[in-house]
Amino acid sequence: MQLKKNQIRFIEVDLGKRGVHYPPLKEDLVDHICTEVENRMENGVRFKDAYNEALDLFLPAELSQIQNKTVKTLTNMTLVKSYTQTAYRSILNNKGHTLINVFGLTASLAICILIFLFIRYELSYDQQHPNSNIHRLTTKIKRSDGQISNTAFTGAPWGPALVNDFPEILDAARIMKYRLDVLVSKKDENIAFYESDLIWGDQQLLDFFAIEMINGDKKNALTEPNSVVLSEKTAKKYFGDTEPIGKVLTYNNEVDLTVTGVIQNMPENMHFKGDLICSFNTLRSFWRIIDNWSILYYYTYLQIQEGVDVESIEDKFPDFFERRIGGDWNLSRSAHLQDVREVHFASDVNDELKAGTNLQYLFILGGIATIILLLACSNFVNLNLARSLKRTKELGIRKVMGGQRIDLILQYILESGLLTIFSLLLALLLAQLLLPFFNDLLGKELSIFGKPDLLLIGYIAIIIVLISVTAGGYPALRLANLKTIPALKGKGIIKIGNSSFGDGLMLFQFAICTTLIVAIAIIKLQQNFIANKNLGFSSEQMLVISTNDVETNELSLVKQELLSIPEIQNVSITSHKLVGDQPYFGSYIFSGLDRAPDTLGLGRLHIDESFIETYSLNLVAGRDYNSKIRSDTASFLVNEKTASLLGVSPDQAIGLTINYITQGENRRYPRTGKIIGVVEDFHFQSLHQEIGGMVMDIQHPRAHFIACKLAKGVPPTVTSKIEASIKPFAPNTPLDYFFMDDQFENLYKKEKMLDILITIASFVAIAIAFLGLLGLVSQLTIYKKREIGIRKVLGADTKGITLLLSNKYLKIILSSFVLAFPVSYFWMNEWLQNYPYRVDFPFALIPIAGLLIVFSALLTIGVITKKAANANPIAILKED
Amino acid sequence: MYSSQLLKGTFQTIILKVLSEKEKMYGYEITQKVKELSNDEIVVTEGSLYPILHKLEELGWVTAERVTIGNRTRRYYSLTKSGSENMRVKIDEFERFIQTMKSIFNPKLT
Known part of the structure; x- marks a missing residue:
């Protein structure tokens, strides 16, 4: 004779009412009494009578005396340990949804705290100045x-x-x-x-x-x-x-x-x-x-x-x-x-003194933080709704006994409140643990516990209240409005999977998931696009040295010295570095076309004879400088854009005369020369800027950078050789150099970091949404256990049952795409407009993201329902 | 059946001794065993047994092991090394006590 689950549960609850709370003692006494009851039931006594007889073995109030006596002899340490162990066990055992709620909330709150710190830091720029105007x-x-x-x-x-x-x-x-x-x-x-x-x-x-x-x-x-x-x-x-x-x-x-x-x-x-x-x-x-x-x-x-x-x-x-x-x-x-x-x-x-932050990024991040919170909240609401079904009977009894509606609501809100506070503490801990990595990623020194921060505390308080009230209050309200009699019979008005509010939440969750997947993918595509974009010149193995103290008339000697180093293939001296330098303009007069001369304000770059060769530029018309042609020292190269601004083809641009005024050492003087070559457009500024017209000529006094093209596979240690050869020309200055590829990395560092942040946050959001689905489906399978059992007995197979359970969610997920398509298109298309050089909007991505979500959802649902569908129906049906 | 007043100080020793006879025992089993060994003369009530067991657990003289039996959890107690040492001390003490009592009740006339 073995007692059934609900009979044991009954004894547990009753002993609780009689004052037995200390978990290990309660286990002992429940077991003890159960054994007594079972012995009696062996002899044909009914459960209720057997239980009363077993209780009669105790004096009135003896049970609570045992509790008191036990607790009094034990130290506080032992008590705390026992209670914590029990709580821990109950979370591990069957409180799947509690775990999901706490886990989801903790992760989302931690991310929100970090994002909040970041946004607040960014918003604090230049707010500290004493002078407001x-x-x-x-x-x-x-x-x-x-x-x-x-x-x-x-x-x-x-x-x-x-x-x-x-x-x-x-x-x-x-x-x-x-x-x-x-x-x-x-x-x-x-x-x-x-x-x-x-x-x-x-x-x-x-x-x-x-x-x-x-x-x-x-x-x-x-x-x-x-x-x-x-x-x-x-x-x-x-x-x-x-x-x-x-x-x-x-x-x-x-x-x-x-x-x-x-x-x-x-x-x-x-x-x-x-x-x-x-x-x-x-x-x-x-x-x-x-x-x-x-x-x-x-x-x-x-x-x-x-x-x-x-x-x-x-x-x-x-x-x-x-x-x-x-x-x-x-x-x-x-x-x-x-x-x-x-x-x-x-x-x-x-031309800012420091790289700024695009406000749009902060909006995106703040938006994602809010979404993550909402997702965790809707998990909370949905799971509470589902769980509350199990409780309808209990609540029916309470209503009969005069339980007030407000009590119910308060109880629910209190429960969610406690969970929220608990999650928040965990989240603070988690955020603190993650902060070093986060700071490393952002290159900042944010801190959570730096100084008491009323704003943060205020936000946190608001969040706790909001989550508790929505996550606890909504299901409570639904429950409180239940009709008492059906509730007593265990028939709630709410049925799992029949709540339109819950469905709405799920629709919203998956619409967001799809949108975020599209967003992450497009950000990644655009990043790769920028990283692999043909700049129009080669930056590989390009070491750039600052000319610093080298005298102008010694530059050619330096160049000779450098070229004598076998690892260096080519050397070119320029006025600007070709990685995100500030643009520099000149006003150029173009003549030679059969019309009045054009005057254009164009980008200006001073180079030397080996520029095209060193930077591997493509010449589309005309020729490169030739040291044998003396007049070439005054000749010009232009880019394709310049030709198109003049309204001529590259070939037609060859031979045009350019006049402009330049600033010499002591005075301004005019320069005149002919265009001898047109090069393919190359990116002088960062890829955020569109390529403008560019005019290049040779002006050694304006040399600032010596670019050395190294042979493939030359290690960075070659710099010591370079330093040795430059030393005689600038004895008092240490070598100042950089690798071009490293500078490119730096150029996009900030936005890359923000993109990483957005990606991480999005993944968390998606994970939380799936966690919610997982929780909901497992609740549903518990609820439908009997139905599954009966269907199986009647001959349904595992596949059919899995389909039955997934059907409804699949419909919701599919309809969420309808919402996700336009949202993700408008949002990401807008984002792409930040880049003059960007990928085409990858429309194929949206259905792919959708399929990905459906597939993952099916997997999630499948794993859980399969377990339920495979269970032995007889055992399940006997259980109740 | 002996009066509970008489038995009060002996429960701990009895429980330790009973536990030492078997690898592990649960609460109900202990009460039954004591009844059996004493021919129903000594009854360890739940009110005495469980507080003592939990105190012994805290002292480290016994350990508890949770085992799922049917639909509930049963706590099996077993004696530790320090528990069995202490049991020896307790039994020795109690035997000396009986000797003393005997010499009080039956004084040897010299």
């Missing part, structure tokens, strides 16, 4: 081909002149930063470093922005020429623990700068960074073009009087420029104002 000037340039581009560059004289002419502009600050690393050495000592964050700035910079001075006079640190303010870190690098104030650093072996202050290391979340800030007025002594109004190379910040409309100031700019430099200026340029707090997100402005 600082605007940055930007310049809009209309190119000859009609394209408009924005640059953060402005002219150096603009700022002071604007302050002078506009009463509402209170003050101005300027920054200049050379686009290459610069050499800074400690005077009279052999200590020198290449500095990537040396900027030239006005004294006002210190007032405008949150720059904390920790040593020196903040009011006057940058007023005198030849002053420099160092960050704490930099001061330490050069001067160790000695007092830096008054010491002298030498810039580029030519300008001495006296240290006048030390500032706190500038935070990452500002749009510019200065490890060394040198006084702007120092530039005048060696930078002759500083007074030129048309050279755009400086950043200008304006402090605007409170309450003055920014647009009204912008409206007066054309007059200002006409007055100062003549009306022609306004034809192709205009100046605009931009709140510094928005600089980090202004993705349409070129």
Whole structure:
């Protein structure tokens, strides 16, 4: 004679009511009493009577006394251990849905916490400045081909002149930063470093922005020429623990700068960074073009009087420029104002001091975080709904006994609340564990427990309340509205798989899954496209050295030296690096066509004779430079785009004459020459920019980079040989070089990192959705166990039963595609518009993503239902 | 049947001794075994047995093993090494106690 499950459950519940709670003791007593009951039932006594007889062996209240006695003799340690063990066991045993809920919520909350930290960090850019009304000037340039581009560059004289002419502009600050690393050495000592964050700035910079001075006079640190303010870190690098104030650093072996202050290391979340800030007025002594109004190379910040409309100031700019430099200026340029707090997100402005963040990415990430939370929530709701079915009977009894509706709802909300809080604690732990990897990925130093954060706590509280109320409240409400009598008979109004709300949630989940799969795939495709895009030149095994201190007239000697190294196949000297360099423009006059000369503002690049060969460019018309033809030193190469802007074929472009004015060492002079060759378009800027027209000629004084094409398989150690051959020409400078491929990696690093983040988050979302499906289907199989048993007895086979159970979900999943198609198309097509060079929208992907989802869902459903369908029907039917 | 007052201090020793006779036993089995060995003279009630078992478990003198029997879980207890050492001490002590009691009740006249 063995007691059935429900009889044991009855005894368990009854003993609980009689005060037995301590889990191991309860197990003992249940077993003890069950044995007594079984002995009696062997003799033909009915269960209820046998149980009462067994209870009679105890004195009234004796059971709770045993509990008290046991607990009193044990230490707290033992008690805590037992209770935890029991809770752990019950989760492992049969609380599948609890596990799914907690797991899903934990994973999603952890991801949300990380994404929240990231977004909040990004939004914190430039919010810390004490002065709220600082605007940055930007310049809009209309190119000859009609394209408009924005640059953060402005002219150096603009700022002071604007302050002078506009009463509402209170003050101005300027920054200049050379686009290459610069050499800074400690005077009279052999200590020198290449500095990537040396900027030239006005004294006002210190007032405008949150720059904390920790040593020196903040009011006057940058007023005198030849002053420099160092960050704490930099001061330490050069001067160790000695007092830096008054010491002298030498810039580029030519300008001495006296240290006048030390500032706190500038935070990452500002749009510019200065490890060394040198006084702007120092530039005048060696930078002759500083007074030129048309050279755009400086950043200008304006402090605007409170309450003055920014647009009204912008409206007066054309007059200002006409007055100062003549009306022609306004034809192709205009100046605009931009709140510094928005600089980090202004993705349409070129030439930034620091790479900004596309706000769209943050929206996507925030969206995915929300979706993940919603998915976990809908799992919660769906599983609670399904589980509540098991409880309808219990609830029917409670309703008869006068249980109030509000009690029911509260109980459900409390339960979900506890689960949510538990998950949240786990999620915080998980997020903390993941944070090092996350920071590594993003190159940031985010922290969860850094400082008490009311905003985060507030969000968390809101999330807990929201999840508890929706996940607990909705099923509770449905249950509370049950009719009492059917509920007593175990017939809920809710049937699993009959809840339209639950179906809606599932539809939503799978629509999102499909959309996310399409999104991940397209992001990946676009990434591969960029990585493998033919740039128009070869960057492989290309080592680029900065010319630094090498004298112009010695460049050809350097080139000879380098070519004598056997590992180097070719050498070419250029004015710009071909990886994401700032564009540089010239105004070129093309004549020779049977019409008036065309004047075009085009990209400008200075090269040497071996450019085409070294970079493996394709010549589409004409010829390369030839050292035997003397006039070639004045000849031009152009790209295909230039020809098409002129409206001629590449062949027709050959022989056209180009005139333009260039800045020499001391004066401006005109250059004239003929186009001898047209090269295939190549990507000079990053792939976010469309290729523009480009004019190339030979101008050695403008050489900045020496590109060495290495033979295949040459190890990076070749740099020591290169260093040895350059040393005689620049004895005081360490070798400054990079591999072109590495620079390309850096160029797309930030968006790659964001893409990785989006991909990870999407996978989590998909996993959570499937977890939900898993939970729901396993609940359904439990619920339909009897039906399955009966069908099997009546002759249904496993396949038929699996189909019966999956049928409904398949329908939902299929209809979710109808929703997913347009959403994923519009969303990802929009995203692709960020790239001028992009993959075609892969329509085939959508059905593939759909099939993938159906297949995975079938697999999930199949594994579970098969188990149920394979079970022995007799055993199941006997169980109840 | 002896009065519970008389038996109170002896239950622990009895339980340990009974457990030492078999590899493992569950609660109900222990009560039956004691009844059988004492010819129904000594009854270990649930109220004495289980608190003692759980205390012994905490002390590490016995260990419990959970085994699924039918549709429920049964806890089997077995004596540990330190449990059987302690049982020896307890039994020795109790035997000396009986000797002492005997000499009190039957003083040898010298």
